Amino acid sequence: MNVTVAAGQYTTATISTAGFALGLALLGAELWRWHKGGKGGGPKGKGNDGGGAAKDPKALIPLGFGIVCGILMIACPAGLLGTLASFLRWGGNSVGDVAMKWMTGAPSQTLGTAATPRIDGYGAIVVSAVFLVLFLLRKTFAKLVKGKWWKGVLVGVLLCVSTGTAALVAQQIVEGANGLGAWAIDGIAKGTIV
Numbered sequence: 504m505n506v507t508v509a510a511g512q513y514t515t516a517t518i519s520t521a522g523f524a525l526g527l528a529l530l531g532a533e534l535w536r537w538h539k540g541g542k543g544g545g546p547k548g549k550g551n552d553g554g555g556a557a558k559d560p561k562a563l564i565p566l567g568f569g570i571v572c573g574i575l576m577i578a579c580p581a582g583l584l585g586t587l588a589s590f591l592r593w594g595g596n597s598v599g600d601v602a603m604k605w606m607t608g609a610p611s612q613t614l615g616t617a618a619t620p621r622i623d624g625y626g627a628i629v630v631s632a633v634f635l636v637l638f639l640l641r642k643t644f645a646k647l648v649k650g651k652w653w654k655g656v657l658v659g660v661l662l663c664v665s666t667g668t669a670a671l672v673a674q675q676i677v678e679g680a681n682g683l684g685a686w687a688i689d690g691i692a693k694g695t696i697v
Contacts, residue, residue, distance in 0.1 A: 518592065518664040521599030521611030526661030529654055533566050565648045569655020571676055572637075574663045575630050576656070578622045578677045584634065588660050595661045614665065620677035625684030 540557030576588035600611045622630055644652075663673035689695050 517596075518614050518661060519596040519600060519611040520614045521603040522592065522596035522661050523599075523614050523665065524603065524611075525595050525599035526658050530658045530662070533651065533654055533658075537562050537566075565651035566655040566658075569652040569657075570659035570662075571655075572633070572652070573656040573659020573661075574673045574676045575622065575626075575633070575680060577660055577663055577673070578620055578626070578680075579630065580621055584630065591657055591660045592664070595657060620674045622677060623681050623684075625688060626677065626681035628684040628687060629680045 538558060540559070573588070573591075576584045577592075579585035579588065596611070603609065603611050641649075659673075662669040664670075
């Protein structure tokens with residue numbers, strides 16, 4: 504099966520080994536906190552940071568949703584979300600490089616310049632709706648939820664620019680957003696359900 508890819512279908516981003524390591528460290532720390540049930544451990548698996556019981560799947564929702572939002576931001580080739588994703592990736596690469604040099608004495612190297620899937624016109628509807636809803640409801644979320652969401656965004660921005668498993672996950676998320684947008688326009692707006 505031959506697949507022809509249009510040049511505008513992908514957006515290019517670069518990640519360093521230090522930025523990727525920082526993303527993995529943030530993800531690992533959050534998963535460890537989730538596994539332990541919070542900072543303090545406390546009685547019966549309850550932590551003192553509002554994390555809830557150990558291994559409660561609901562506690563991963565803000566982090567997971569943040570990762571999805573970070574991946575969708577990388578898929579935006581321009582605009583405010585694309586610029587913010589570039590800034591976060593630059594910051595993650597820079598902070599990771601400083602940490603790597605201080606700890607190991609070795610500078611980071613480019614892990615890869617990956618072509619990440621790009622949001623199309625239909626996916627842009629979904630991404631715009633998601634971020635507008637998040638902006639309008641931002642005052643209703645607790646600080647802990649916002650913090651986990653932002654960590655997830657940073658993890659998504661740093662890990663999805665690769666050629667491994669994270670790239671496969673990112674591709675599915677972006678294609679899902681594009682497909683959902685196409686379904687919304689055809690089914691809801693135009694009234695043609697296929």
